[in-house]
Amino acid sequence: MSWQAEEITIGELAERSGVPASALRFYERQGLINSRRTSGNQRRYHRTTLRKVAFIRASQSVGIPLSVIGEVLGFLPADVAPTREFWLRASECWSTELNDRIARLERMRDLFTECIGCGCLSFEQCRLVNPRDVLGAEGAGPHRLR
Structure with a gap:
């Protein structure tokens, strides 16, 4: 031994x-x-x-x-x-967070795929570059460069 x-x-x-x-x-x-x-x-x-x-x-x-x-x-x-039990408890605690992260990543992937299919990359209309036209609410001008 x-x-x-x-x-x-x-x-x-x-x-x-x-x-x-x-x-x-x-x-x-x-x-x-x-x-x-x-x-x-x-x-x-x-x-x-x-x-x-x-x-x-x-x-x-x-x-x-x-x-x-x-x-x-x-x-x-x-x-x-x-211990194994400790790992399992931690995993249970983090399952919801990980599942939420997976869902967000899947939505991002789908938006990106949709954007590639569209090909516009319009700062005014694109749901990926300008979701819900947030920049339009700020008025005209180069908001991303400020």
Whole structure:
């Protein structure tokens, strides 16, 4: 049976997680992960930080902002790894937001496809460039250049 240390260095965390040390320091400054300092002022991370970093990266990959990820991670005690149940609860919390984002992207895609089909790119009439003729309500002139 191999012995594994409870703590790892920032270099080990970076190597094992695939996340650059600079990003790990940023995560720490944002309160997403935490470390303790040795007498020589070196960072030491609890092994559970590997799972937290994986959670952060997976959440970022679907577009969840770091501020929201931090709020969710705030429910975990400092040296406790996210569990499957934790991931499922977070996923449930974010499902509505992700579904809304998907719907917005689909609407944007459809507008863009419609715009390409039209070919006008009229600043006065185009629903993509000037939705609901918002600029027309501001009167004549180059509103986008001001």
